[in-house]
Amino acid sequence: MVTHNTTRALGALALLGALSLTACDSGAPDGNAGEEELITQVTLSLTPTSSTASPVTIQANFDADGTNPTFTPTALALEPGTTYNGSIQLRDTFNDDDITEEIEEESEEHLFRYALSPASLGTVTVTDSESDYTSEDENGGDYAVGLTFQVTTAAGASGTGTMNVLLYHFDEGPKTSSTATSDEIDVDVAFPVSF
Numbered sequence: 001m002v003t004h005n006t007t008r009a010l011g012a013l014a015l016l017g018a019l020s021l022t023a024c025d026s027g028a029p030d031g032n033a034g035e036e037e038l039i040t041q042v043t044l045s046l047t048p049t050s051s052t053a054s055p056v057t058i059q060a061n062f063d064a065d066g067t068n069p070t071f072t073p074t075a076l077a078l079e080p081g082t083t084y085n086g087s088i089q090l091r092d093t094f095n096d097d098d099i100t101e102e103i104e105e106e107s108e109e110h111l112f113r114y115a116l117s118p119a120s121l122g123t124v125t126v127t128d129s130e131s132d133y134t135s136e137d138e139n140g141g142d143y144a145v146g147l148t149f150q151v152t153t154a155a156g157a158s159g160t161g162t163m164n165v166l167l168y169h170f171d172e173g174p175k176t177s178s179t180a181t182s183d184e185i186d187v188d189v190a191f192p193v194s195f
Contacts, residue, residue, distance in 0.1 A: 039099050041091040042165065042189055046078065046084035046151060053063050053079040060189050061093070075192040076163060078122075081155035085127070086113065088165065090187065092153060103167075107133040108185075111175055112146025113166040116193065121152035121161045126178070139170075144178035151195070162190040 012123040043059045046178065060075040078084070092097035103110045107130045114124035127146040130137075151163075167187035168180070175182075 004088050038092045039090045040093045043089045046086045049083045053082045076195040080157040081129045082153050084151040086120045104133040107145045108139045109170045115164045121157045125150045139174035158195045159192045165189045
């Protein structure tokens with residue numbers, strides 16, 4: 001269960017208008033309005049399953065109006081024909097909150113979707129499920145979450161592209177499958193990728 005002190009919640013709400021593209025409503029999935037958190041920093045960390053490639057990390061930081069992300073480094077440098085185990089971390093840098101922990105606690109309300117673009121660059125598969133974070137089953141299934149994932153790059157991958165990350169939030173209704181979608185999107189980032 002997520003708890004917030006009043007000051008932090010009010011501070012987050014004051015900035016919500018400017019950062020609505022990167023906000024997460026942590027309320028229970030009963031349609032009631034909950035506190036809003038800001039997601040101002042998204043980090044991807046990928047570790048190769050073999051020793052032929054190096055671990056890579058990329059971080060997206062958003063400006064004050066929630067747009068114009070800057071990427072550090074400028075692109076996620078991947079090797080062709082390689083499998084990576086990945087994880088994602090989200091932070092509210094204005095309030096020094098780790099949003100990743102809140103998504104773990106509310107895993108039944110969240111679902112990440114990943115895709116490499118163009119699709120010929122490889123595939124991304126979510127590797128975790130709700131039972132990795134909670135023993136509750138309020139939505140009738142043990143569906144994917146996406147805090148961990150696996151990237152498999154194509155043997156012939158080259159040039160540049162993007163790794164697209166979406167975070168669906170199921171606040172108005174329950175997540176009903178591992179491929180469900182929602183009109184509530186907390187995160188929508190296209191990370192530059194290079195080979």
